[in-house]
Amino acid sequence: MKQLPEILKRTLVASSRFFNIEAVQLKFSNGEQREFERMQGYNQGAVLVVPFYDEHTLLLIREYGAGTHSYSLGFPKGLIDKGELPEIAANRELKEEVGFGAKRLQKLKTVTMAPSYFSSEMHLYMAFDLYPEQLEGDEPEPLEVIKWPISKIDELLAREDFQEARSIAALLLALKTLKQPV
Amino acid sequence: MKQLPEILKRTLVASSRFFNIEAVQLKFSNGEQREFERMQGYNQGAVLVVPFYDEHTLLLIREYGAGTHSYSLGFPKGLIDKGELPEIAANRELKEEVGFGAKRLQKLKTVTMAPSYFSSEMHLYMAFDLYPEQLEGDEPEPLEVIKWPISKIDELLAREDFQEARSIAALLLALKTLKQPV
Known part of the structure; x- marks a missing residue:
C-alpha cells in the first residue's frame, strides 16, 4: 500500500449553512508539496x-x-x-x-x-x-x-x-x- | 414536462479559490418556497x-x-x-x-x-x-x-x-x- 501524503495544515477557507470548504496542505512521499481544497463531508453519509x-x-x-x-x-x-x-x-x-x-x-x-x-x-x-x-x-x-x-x-x-x-x-x-x- | 421552479433570488454565500457556493430562493409550481444551497459548476465540465x-x-x-x-x-x-x-x-x-x-x-x-x-x-x-x-x-x-x-x-x-x-x-x-x- 502506498504511503499516504502527510497533512501539514488544514484551514477552513469558506463556510455556508450547508457546506464547509477547507484548504489542505499536503506533503507527498516523494517530498512534493501541494495545497488542495476539499469539502468537509456530511459524516453520517x-x-x-x-x-x-x-x-x-x-x-x-x-x-x-x-x-x-x-x-x-x-x-x-x-x-x-x-x-x-x-x-x-x-x-x-x-x-x-x-x-x-x-x-x-x-x-x-x-x-x-x-x-x-x-x-x-x-x-x-x-x-x-x-x-x-x-x-x-x-x-x-x-x-x-x-x-x-x-x-x-x-x-x-x-x-x-x-x-x-x-x-x-x-x-x-x-x-x-x-x-x-x- | 414539469414546470421548473422559479428562481426568485441567487446569492453568493461562500467563496474560495476553487469553489463558489450560492443560495437559491425557489418558488415551486405549487406555490411552495424553499432556499437551497448549490455549488456553481466548472462550466467546461x-x-x-x-x-x-x-x-x-x-x-x-x-x-x-x-x-x-x-x-x-x-x-x-x-x-x-x-x-x-x-x-x-x-x-x-x-x-x-x-x-x-x-x-x-x-x-x-x-x-x-x-x-x-x-x-x-x-x-x-x-x-x-x-x-x-x-x-x-x-x-x-x-x-x-x-x-x-x-x-x-x-x-x-x-x-x-x-x-x-x-x-x-x-x-x-x-x-x-x-x-x-x-
Whole structure:
C-alpha cells in the first residue's frame, strides 16, 4: 500500500449553512508539496435505493435538482440521520419518496462522488417485497413515482434526464447482481 | 414536462479559490418556497476515460484523493480546458495520466454527480487502439498504472478502493456497450 501524503495544515477557507470548504496542505512521499481544497463531508453519509416493484419493474422518481436546475429521473435517496442505521435510512427514504416500505434490503456497494474533493459516502441498496407505506418527507412538492420495466433499461440509460452517476452505478450493479442480461 | 421552479433570488454565500457556493430562493409550481444551497459548476465540465489496453485488459490508475484522504483505483479523468473539445481533453488526460494516446474514442454518456447540489457534467468515454505517448501533467507524483483483466471485473467491483460512482458507472456502461457479460 502506498504511503499516504502527510497533512501539514488544514484551514477552513469558506463556510455556508450547508457546506464547509477547507484548504489542505499536503506533503507527498516523494517530498512534493501541494495545497488542495476539499469539502468537509456530511459524516453520517447517504443512502440510495433501487426499488423493485416486482421482478420485472423498477420504481423511479422524478425530482427537481437545484444544482442542475432541472427535473431528472433517479432513485430515492437522502442523508442518513444522526444515529440512524443506513438500512433504516434506506427504508425511511423509500417510504418518504415513493410511498413504499421494503421487507428486504440488499446492499450493493458503498460509493463516493469525487474522491479528490469530497469525502461523502453513499450506500447503495436494492429493495424487495414492497408494501404501501407513506411517510411525510421534507420535499417542497410531491415526487412523481414512475414504474419502469426492466426490459426497457437501454431506453432509460439513453435518456438525458437519467444522468446521475450514482443512480446509473446502482442500476447496473443491481442488474448485474440479479444476473439480468445488461 | 414539469414546470421548473422559479428562481426568485441567487446569492453568493461562500467563496474560495476553487469553489463558489450560492443560495437559491425557489418558488415551486405549487406555490411552495424553499432556499437551497448549490455549488456553481466548472462550466467546461470534465471527462473520464475507460482505456482498453487490448480486448481483454483495461488500464486503471491508482491516485490519491484529498477529499477521502486515501488512494483509490479509478479511470483517468480531469477538467476540460477553456475552448478544448471534450474528445481532445479525454485524449490529453489519457496521455498525462496513463502515458497512452488513443486512436479511437467512443462516447458512453454524459453524467452528473449530485444534481441537487452540483451542475458539473462529466463526459464518459471508452478509448481504443492505444499508442504510447506521455504528456506532462500537473500531478504531484507519478500515477501508478495498473493492467486489469476484464475477466476479473467482479473482483474490481468488490474492492473497497474502487468506489467512485462515476468510475463504476463508466465501467459498467462500457462493458454493456461492448456486450461483455457483466
